[in-house]
Amino acid sequence: MVCNGEKTEAYLQCMDFLVTGEPFQLVKCCTCGFVFLNPRPEASDLTRYYLSEDYHSHTSAGFSPIQLIYRLVRKMNIRHKFKIVNRAVWGNTILDIGCGTGDLLAHFKRHRWKTFGVEPNEKARNHANEKNRVEVKYTLDDWNFQPDTLDVITLWHVLEHIPDARALMIRLSHLLHDDGKLFIALPNIASEDARIYKKHWAAYDLPRHLHHFSPSTFRLFVENAGWKISGIIPMKFDAYYISLLSEKHQSGKSDFLRAIKNGLHSNRRGRRNDQNYSSLIYMLQKKTSPKG
Ligand SMILES: [Zn+2]
Secondary structure (H helix, E strand, C coil), rough: CCCCCEEEEEEHHHHHHCCCCEEEEEECCCCCCCCCCCECHHHHHHHHHHCCCCCCCHHHCCCCCCHHHHHHHHHHHHHHHHHHHHHHCCCEEEEEEECCCHHHHHHHHHHCCCCEEECCCCHHHHHHCCCCCCEECHHHHHHHHCCCEEEEEEEEEHHHHCCCCCHHHHHHHHHHHEEEEEEEEECCCCHHHHHHHHHCHHCCCCCCCCCCCCHHHHHHHHHCCCCEEEEEEEEHHHHHHHHHHHHHHHHHHCHHHHHHHHHHHHHHHHHHHHHCCCCCEEEEEECCCCCC
């Protein structure tokens, strides 16, 4: 998907810790180093792996320590994301793909942005439409956008779930203004916490995460799809959250102290080099952008 290389080698054998416990294989492209799930479940079979009550993106209730931390981090993340976008873009229309329960869009709406959402999960979508009062549709097609109409498009930990990510990137380039910005948040396979936890690293999240980018393979991927990276911003809370989940995968319990220690370690390495942060927000612009 990233280059045209055909040869791959085995990278890591992991399992689905959240829903099925089934084993999965990650492979690495011998040409560009891109890591991906192979083989992957049939598209028709993928929904089966999203049935967990534990799938945090869509749960807003629950009082386990992980759920409480998740909600706290999400709240801080919303403000952080708003600030990043609002500072970088002159405009007021935003499309959030995979918007979940629409909390971020609701925050933008309160700041007078015109918001559009896409979310395949019905429960989350209903929550967004009814409780958060932001308009969210099932698919991108349901919106019927005109070309070059949006100022901002965001995918927060979403692209790694999308089977044909390249086709989506090309499609998005037609929807965005020439001087608009696309924000994509992704786990970072080159991060220090990925190195520490190996097959227990929670951000592998197989088989829901199909693509596993590092900053260098992501750069190659977007450049081949008509985009260029204009900024990279770390998501520092993710180091702690991912470490906590990974601890649970590794030992069966949520060891807070070890998670905090490893999260700190990951962020310290990140300060030396962006390549080491647990998750990164990439700010992209079209290659054809007049400001490019
Ligand atoms: Zn490749």
